[in-house]
Amino acid sequence: MSATPPFPSRVTGRVSAARLADTLGSWRTGGPRSGGNDLADALTALVHDGRLPPGIRLPPERELAAALGVSRTMIGAALGRLRDRGLIASRQGAGSWTAAPPGVRGDTTGLPGGSGLINLARASPAAVPGLLPAFEAARRSMRDALHDETYDDLGIPSLRERLAARYTARGLPTAPSEIMITNGAHHGFVLALHLLAGPGDRVLVEQPGYPHAFAAIAAARAHPVPVPVDPFTAPAWDIDGIEATVRQTAPRLAYLMVDFHNPTGRRLDAAGRERLGAVLSATRTYTVVDESAVDLDLSHPTDRTDGDAPPPLAAFAPRWTITVGSPAKSHWGGLRIGWIRAPRELIDRLGERRVSLDLGSPLFEQLWLSELLADPAAPHVPTRRRELRERRDALAAALRAECPDWTFRLPDGGVSLWCRLPSPIGSRLVAAAEQHGVLLAPGAHFGVQDQLERWLRLPFTQPPDRLRDAVGRIAAARESLTGTS
Ligand SMILES: Cc1ncc(COP(=O)(O)O)c(C=O)c1O
Structure with a gap:
């Protein structure tokens, strides 16, 4: 090197x-x-x-x-x-x-055979199997679309209708006019952030939380106000604490992930949502609810669990919530398509604001996603859940065997384990792991202050054998620190 x-x-x-x-x-x-x-x-x-x-x-x-x-x-x-x-x-x-860290420039997906660099710094699964028939159907619809002289700024009608129907079925009545198509869930958050908060404003966030959201808040020169999500307690969210923080700091916006929170995998139950929704409404706090992991419920052996899912948080604070969603985890991030669900008045304002950034999302990817959502039974989702459940369990078993003094709660859903280390060695372990061929994101990445040195996020988005290989290397890296920790 x-x-x-x-x-x-x-x-x-x-x-x-x-x-x-x-x-x-x-x-x-x-x-x-x-x-x-x-x-x-x-x-x-x-x-x-x-x-x-x-x-x-x-x-x-x-x-x-x-x-x-x-x-x-x-x-x-x-x-x-x-x-x-x-x-x-x-x-x-x-x-x-x-310079860019070695490996980040080249192939970082991990090579077969256990000889290459394994990238656990990212948590993006490869495409779920079976996406190509929808691709072919989208290609056929493209022929008609080519004759259109214009395009829909807020997204194609078929996709907006299908997304609206999904929210309605989940207990949040939604019209297509309350949906806007974006280039991913993160794009949806950034649009809402720029509409609703500016330099010097406070934005309530969870800690640990999603690093790219923290980066967007910093780029907007707004100030994150962290509230804790505890991976070990029930509920993981302290609603009284959130209420006190909101009343004390009056944030212009909140950003929450109540469905399989990144990185802890925790979900807030219906009673908690009702209380949280009441707080957001009473304090008139605009809130982006990031639902990018909502389909990834891994708690149910049949992989069909939507019957007992709590309603969206937006159902409890409809006027104040902007829900962002995406097929990036459930289907494939390479689609680069997502959506916003919000009251019509906010959708209109977001649409007006968006023209300063771009003029809409690519048509083909919208047609592809629309085809993927054509069947309300969402056949790809159980496949993804099955795959992730197997990977989660393989990662957890390997960790219990190789790093028995690390603690974690098996996540109910999502794509990662949030591990507590026995001592504050996170950053040094990340550096040592790279020498053993594993790229990791340190816990500090998931905090707005540098306080998470005792934590590590381990995604289970790669096949079981590669995860076991990675854990072996991480254990060796940790061993190399023994005596200095
Ligand atoms: C919580 C969260 N929000 C948003 C995203 C990005 O979603 P998209 O690819 O749809 O922009 C991710 C991806 O890792 C995520 O974990």
């Missing part, structure tokens, strides 16, 4: 010595003689969890040494290690800059 990454065509930013020292926090974990190592590991963790993205120029060694109160020799040694790991490059006179 010692090949020098090329100087990036565009250095996208720089970080000051004071800021970097601040972000590093208490980076020393060993004794006085392991300073260079500790610093290299702490910087590695920042690159891996995205807090030091590629293309960032690092401060001069002299300034960093002064900000950290260490010698220049130690800084030189730490940067040398980062160079060996392929995480930074340097040029005489030009300084040092961060």
